[in-house]
Amino acid sequence: MQSNNTAFHGLISFLLIFLLLNASLVCAKPKQQINIAYLSQEQAIPPQLSSWDPFIKNKGIIGAELGIDDDNTTGEFTGQQFNLKTFIAPLEGAVTDTFNKEISSKFQYVVVNLPAVQLNQLSDLPAAKKMLLFDVATVDDALRNEQCRRNVLHLLPSRAMRADALAQYMMKKRWTKWFLIIGQAQEDRLFADAIKRSAKRFGMNIVAEKTWEHTYDARRTIQSDVAVFTQTDDDYDVLVVADEQGQFGDYLDYRTWIPRPVIGTQGLIATPWHKTHEQWGAVQIQNRFKEKAGRWMEEPDYAAYLAVRAIGEAATRTNANKLNTVKDYMLSDAFALNGYTGNPLSFRSWDGQLRQPVLLVAPRSLVAVAPIEGFLHPKTELDTLGYDQPESQCKWDK
Amino acid sequence: MILKKQGLGVFLALALAGPVHAETVFVTLEKDNALAVVDPITRKLTKTVPIGQRPRGIALSPDNKLLYIATSDDNTIKIIDAETLKELGKLPSGDDPETFALNPAGDKIYVSNEDDSLVTVIDIAKKKVIKQIKVGVEPEGITVSPDNKWLISASETTNMVHWIDTKTNTIIENTLVDPRPRAVGFTADSQQLWVTSEMAGTLMILDTKTQQIIKTIKFEVSGVTADKIQPVGVVIDKDSNRGYVALGPANRVAVINGKTFEVEKTLLVGQRVWNLAFSPDQKRLYTTNGTSNDISIIDLENQTVTKSVGVGNYPWGVVVKP
Numbered sequence: 001m002q003s004n005n006t007a008f009h010g011l012i013s014f015l016l017i018f019l020l021l022n023a024s025l026v027c028a029k030p031k032q033q034i035n036i037a038y039l040s041q042e043q044a045i046p047p048q049l050s051s052w053d054p055f056i057k058n059k060g061i062i063g064a065e066l067g068i069d070d071d072n073t074t075g076e077f078t079g080q081q082f083n084l085k086t087f088i089a090p091l092e093g094a095v096t097d098t099f100n101k102e103i104s105s106k107f108q109y110v111v112v113n114l115p116a117v118q119l120n121q122l123s124d125l126p127a128a129k130k131m132l133l134f135d136v137a138t139v140d141d142a143l144r145n146e147q148c149r150r151n152v153l154h155l156l157p158s159r160a161m162r163a164d165a166l167a168q169y170m171m172k173k174r175w176t177k178w179f180l181i182i183g184q185a186q187e188d189r190l191f192a193d194a195i196k197r198s199a200k201r202f203g204m205n206i207v208a209e210k211t212w213e214h215t216y217d218a219r220r221t222i223q224s225d226v227a228v229f230t231q232t233d234d235d236y237d238v239l240v241v242a243d244e245q246g247q248f249g250d251y252l253d254y255r256t257w258i259p260r261p262v263i264g265t266q267g268l269i270a271t272p273w274h275k276t277h278e279q280w281g282a283v284q285i286q287n288r289f290k291e292k293a294g295r296w297m298e299e300p301d302y303a304a305y306l307a308v309r310a311i312g313e314a315a316t317r318t319n320a321n322k323l324n325t326v327k328d329y330m331l332s333d334a335f336a337l338n339g340y341t342g343n344p345l346s347f348r349s350w351d352g353q354l355r356q357p358v359l360l361v362a363p364r365s366l367v368a369v370a371p372i373e374g375f376l377h378p379k380t381e382l383d384t385l386g387y388d389q390p391e392s393q394c395k396w397d398k
Numbered sequence: 399m400i401l402k403k404q405g406l407g408v409f410l411a412l413a414l415a416g417p418v419h420a421e422t423v424f425v426t427l428e429k430d431n432a433l434a435v436v437d438p439i440t441r442k443l444t445k446t447v448p449i450g451q452r453p454r455g456i457a458l459s460p461d462n463k464l465l466y467i468a469t470s471d472d473n474t475i476k477i478i479d480a481e482t483l484k485e486l487g488k489l490p491s492g493d494d495p496e497t498f499a500l501n502p503a504g505d506k507i508y509v510s511n512e513d514d515s516l517v518t519v520i521d522i523a524k525k526k527v528i529k530q531i532k533v534g535v536e537p538e539g540i541t542v543s544p545d546n547k548w549l550i551s552a553s554e555t556t557n558m559v560h561w562i563d564t565k566t567n568t569i570i571e572n573t574l575v576d577p578r579p580r581a582v583g584f585t586a587d588s589q590q591l592w593v594t595s596e597m598a599g600t601l602m603i604l605d606t607k608t609q610q611i612i613k614t615i616k617f618e619v620s621g622v623t624a625d626k627i628q629p630v631g632v633v634i635d636k637d638s639n640r641g642y643v644a645l646g647p648a649n650r651v652a653v654i655n656g657k658t659f660e661v662e663k664t665l666l667v668g669q670r671v672w673n674l675a676f677s678p679d680q681k682r683l684y685t686t687n688g689t690s691n692d693i694s695i696i697d698l699e700n701q702t703v704t705k706s707v708g709v710g711n712y713p714w715g716v717v718v719k720p
Contacts, residue, residue, distance in 0.1 A: 070535045073515055074556040077534065077572040281554060281578070284536055287513060313557075317574065336577050336598065338555060343625050344577055344597045373623065381623070 031081040034071075034321045036311060037107040038064045038084060038304070039099065039122075041114060042091040046245075060113040060136055061086055062293040063301030066285075067308025071315075078316050084308065096121055104128075108323045111307045113137045113300055123149040132327055134310070136303035141194060144351045145387060148394035153310075153330075153352040155303035159194035161386035162270035165358035165370030166240075166263055167198035168384070172372050175237035179230070179260075180209045181252070183243040191242040191265060207234040212248050226255035240264045267362070270370070272341075273302035274361045279369075282340040306345065306354065310337050342369065343382055351394040355382045421677055422719045423684055424480075425693055426453035426467060429711035433467065433483065438682065438695055438718075441705045447483050450476055455497045456715035460504040465717070468495040468509070475507065475520075480719055490527050492518040499540045499549070501564065508549055510537040517551050519567055529567045534558045539582040539593070548606065550591060552579035559593055561609055571609045576600045583632045583641075585656070594629035594643055601629055601643055601652075603659060613659045622648045631673040635680050640698075642683055644671040651685060651694075653701060665703050667694035678720040686713040 038061060045055050064084055071082040085107075089098040095118050103110060104127030111134045112119055120143070123133055128151055135143070135154045144158050157165075170176065178199060182192040192209075199206050210229065230239065230252070239256060241264040243249035249266030261267060275286070275296040285305075289297040297305075314330040315321055329335055336344035341357040348355050360368045371381040377388075387393075423436040426449070433449040433456075436442070450469030457466045458480065465478040468491060475489040475498060491498070491509045498509040506528075509518040517531040517540065534556025541550050542564065549562040552575070559579060561571040576595030583592050584606075591604040603613040617627050628646035635641070638656040645652055649671060650664040668687025671694070675684050683696040692706045693713055 070555055073535045073553075074558065076532070077556070077558060077560070077569070078574075281536070284512060291513075316557075338557075338577050338597055381625075 029079060031079050032321050034080060034082045034315050035107050036084050036109045036308060037103045038086045038111045041089040041095050059298045060300035060304045063304035064111055064308050066289055066292055067305040070309060071312030074312060074316055080315060082312060109311050111136055111304050116140045116143055120147060123152050132323060134307035136300050136307055144353050145393035148351050150396050153347055155306050155354050156299060157272050157356060157358050158353060158386050159191050160197060161358055163194035163198035164385045165270040165360060167202040167204055168370050168372040168375050169360050169368050170204060171202050176204050177236045178204055178206045178238055178240045179232055179236040180206050180240045182211050183247055185245060187244040188242045191244055195240055207236050208232040222251045223255060226252055227257050230256040236260060238263050241266050268360055268367060270358050270360055272356060272358060273297060273299060274359050276361050276364060276366045277359055280340050280342045285340050306339060313337055350389045350392045358385060424456060424465060424717050425686060425709050425713045426456050426715040427710040427712060428452055428454055428714045432710060434709040436707055436709060441707055443707060443709055446710055454714045456717050457500040458717045458719055462719050468498055470494050470496055489520050489525055497538055497540050499542050501542045502544055502546050508540055510540050512536050531562060531567055533560050539580050541582045541584060543584045543588040544586055545588040550582045552582050552593060554578045573604060573609050575602055580630045581632045583634055585634050585638045586636045592632050592634060592641055594632050596628045599624055599627040599629060615659055617645060617652055619648050619650055619664050633674045633676060642674055644674050644685060646670055665696060667703055668692045668706055673715050675716040675718050677718055684716050686716050688712050
């Protein structure tokens with residue numbers, strides 16, 4: 001009896017210990033959740049300019065997905081779980097409806113792949129005030145200046161940053177006399193404005209400026225038209241083209257009156273990312289992206305990847321998911337994001353623009369990486385590109 | 399007869415004048431698919447042998463008889479006879495092996511599989527994979543502590559150093575470090591782990607007991623912009639008196655005092671210096687200079703670069719056989 005009792009007690013205490021152990025397992029710290037929304041809108045397929053550049057429907061999304069994969073690999077070791085939910089507003093619908101219905105009060109971090117007008121609409125919604133929006137589509141300087149919003153960060157380099165990158169390289173080459181050709185779209189005029197600003201900033205001389213006219217006159221061919229169109233009174237070193245949609249810019253090279261290289265939106269272009277880029281570990285992310293997407297990484301993919309990685313990096317370093325903590329860290333001097341372009345990336349505190357190098361690329365070769373060596377800045381050479389703090393028109397109160 | 403005698407004399411003179419520390423330097427040539435063999439005493443490239451596609455990481459067995467070479471584009475680690483340089487076998491390294499570490503006993507190899515976020519553990523005798531350990535994104539630097547307790551893997555994009563128990567092959571602790579950690583190296587007493595950060599341009603000293611950073615050293619070189627200072631390879635001498643860090647495109651090796659952690663000086667070597675190896679007596683240091691296609695020989699007693707030897711295209715890894 002006695003021995004039975006002891007055995008019974010033994011069993012009880014064993015069960016107790018077992019339960020306690022089990023309880024501690026069940027009570028293992030739940031993972032900290034960080035929820036990110038990705039918002040875009042269906043696009044009408046634009047007229048195809050060339051058969052080898054097919055329309056890509058999912059530009060941006062795959063970049064965000066790769067970013068989430070990387071965040072979660074890190075999260076496995078820090079006890080954080082990053083969740084990405086994608087919302088695509090219908091072609092005819094209003095993105096504000098999708099935003100109010102699906103995103104507001106559910107998400108604090110929103111990656112927005114939408115044009116400038118819609119981005120501004122969203123960021124002014126009451127619900128958006130308690131969020132951080134990551135703009136992965138616009139390049140407008142106005143959004144980073146007089147139209148800036150406190151709750152928006154811009155991942156892509158602005159037109160001014162791209163034009164400055166080109167101007168720095170032209171200055172290094174001493175190709176200082178520019179002939180500027182501008183398309184008819186509003187975006188082309190904005191790019192031309194950025195080019196003019198950079199020309200003034202870096203002492204370039206715009207010797208001629210013309211607007212490209214589209215005519216459907218059958219007697220005129222590209223071959224004859226460009227040669228006539230590119231005749232100027234003054235000699236120039238480079239032809240600078242502003243044609244963001246690619247309506248005519250690709251037809252200029254090799255058809256000009258005098259032999260001159262083409263730069264701008266075609267020829268030598270300024271971009272945050274390109275398939276020719278392989279330095280600083282870039283070949284690794286190029287491979288990982290291609291394996292996932294079956295295509296090369298485009299600008300919105302790169303921007304969305306960086307947006308999601310920025311959230312991951314700030315959440316990991318602060319061990320937090322709260323918006324204020326994460327945002328404060330993201331905008332602090334301590335924040336350093338790897339963009340596979342050499343310098344660590346960070347955000348400009350005065351306008352929310354991602355501070356980053358800009359690649360200068362020809363279709364099949366990386367020509368240079370701006371900031372070009374020799375362009376100095378008291379804080380960081382990266383701030384020689386685009387609107388520096390003293391020039392910024394952003395007042396942060398909108 | 400006279401000729402013969404003379405010949406013998408010359409031979410004897412050569413033999414007597416010959417170096418006491420005969421050693422051989424092996425350098426993998428990433429773009430030549432070859433292994434360069436250098437005699438550092440005569441300071442000459444003695445031969446170049448084809449070794450496989452895109453050779454990078456290289457290690458020497460503790461008995462100095464075998465070379466292990468990661469031929470990345472063959473997706474394998476080759477076992478090479480260190481005397482005859484003939485291939486003896488292959489190890490199942492997983493995809494695209496670049497960096498790997500041999501444990502002190504010489505019976506296990508740990509490989510970073512960069513594209514798959516894995517560390518592969520290989521039993522050398524059985525030529526078998528024992529385990530694959532899930533680590534952070536883009537694992538690169540890897541090393542085993544001299545006391546064989548810790549396997550360290552650094553992931554470049556996760557910005558972490560993973561502390562893996564070599565008995566269980568499981569991660570015990572993770573330390574967040576500066577962005578893009580590249581190389582990792584222990585002091586001989588296993589008490590400190592030195593970690594380089596390519597993007598921050600820093601060296602971090604971690605205490606093995608607490609697994610925390612106890613010191614961060616930011617490298618600066620006058621006349622070189624910060625973005626060119628990309629610390630990569632790191633080695634520490636056996637008494638922890640000095641450590642050496644290759645600064646990549648800054649084309650310099652930094653000399654760090656192992657007690658005060660001051661940067662004592664930087665030595666100008668070839669272009670894009672990546673990996674480093676001591677001579678067996680630790681009187682010399684050899685550096686691979688990727689884009690100037692040579693190795694530099696540093697005399698550590700005088701702290702001067704004495705010679706560069708052209709070896710071939712894109713020298714990557716280096717080991718020294720006594």
